[in-house]
Amino acid sequence: MVTLTEEDWRKLDDCILKIHTTEALDVMQRQFMEDLDGLIPNQKSFFDLCSCKDGQFYFFHPVSVNMTVEQITSYYKQYQFSDYVAWIFNTDQPIIYSDSDIVSNPVRENSLIYKRWMEPMGVYYSMGSTIVEHQIMFGSITLFRSRDTSDFGEREIEILKILNRHLSASFSMRFPNGLKKNDKETDKSRMKRYGLTEREEEIMELIISGISNQQIGEKLFISENTVKKHINNLYRKLDVVNRSQLMTNYYNQASMLVDINERMDWGG
Structure with a gap:
């Protein structure tokens, strides 16, 4: 015992x-x-x-x-x-x-x-x-x-x-x-709260999956420069400065x- x-x-x-x-x-x-x-x-x-x-x-x-x-x-x-x-x-x-x-x-x-x-x-x-x-x-x-x-x-x-x-x-x-x-409600809530576009939400999901900017561009058929612009918009809207902080923001709300x-x- x-x-x-x-x-x-x-x-x-x-x-x-x-x-x-x-x-x-x-x-x-x-x-x-x-x-x-x-x-x-x-x-x-x-x-x-x-x-x-x-x-x-x-x-x-x-x-x-x-x-x-x-x-x-x-x-x-x-x-x-x-x-x-x-x-x-x-x-x-x-x-x-x-x-x-x-x-x-x-x-x-x-x-x-x-x-x-x-x-x-x-x-x-x-x-x-x-x-x-x-x-x-x-x-x-x-x-x-x-x-x-x-x-x-x-x-x-x-x-x-x-x-x-x-x-x-x-x-x-x-x-x-x-x-x-509810995953879908969480995604909609995040888009509404931060004013994210569907493309920005999509890129955010890809960042969380761990792939590079180049791979994101290839997957979405857009240039790497366009990817960077979307990511900069994400950083501004979410008030973060790098991928690690972005992941923390996402992670605290994701299911x-x-x-x-x-x-x-x-x-x-």
Whole structure:
């Protein structure tokens, strides 16, 4: 049986209080991740939200205090489908896991997500949880540690289990029918809010995908100079100065679509 220290319980009490009393979700997410780092030290971690509609999960608004926008974006855009623990999202009950209990080191090290995403970030072990209550998914938490630190163990699982129970209950009370997020409404809202043209929205999407100005021009059959003009207009309208800031602006409002019918084929 895991025995938590008095200091652990003090930190847990502070974290749980904020879960139940912080009204703004984004503020609660950030506070939670800051507190979680003090309870379960980690090198990388994020906390995303989730809505479900017509058999599809939409993961959106991930918050991290130790990852770059590019690192999180690349997960959703490129590597989520090769995540070797993705099967946990196919359950209607909360799951708290350590990946070492699910996969062997050789499987981990040969997986696409490890080779191309985790290893470049300097992380090896992971653990996490799904925030689920009454068969409704509200989000997930994922933490990573480097290979030269200790793996996540029973203590960390117990702490996340306690916190996850409170997160699930809090989300269920506040959003009994689940969180709602609509990609098309988000795109229209962004265009209306910032006065973007359809072409600028299209170029913004291509920038987020990671391709160069030249490749954008080739894809849209316009010159590279025209692409640059559109990008300068985007920077001005969004009040940013470079691609990184533009991605942050987009990322804070974009939803990540996951088809639950494909989830069982995600093994890395």
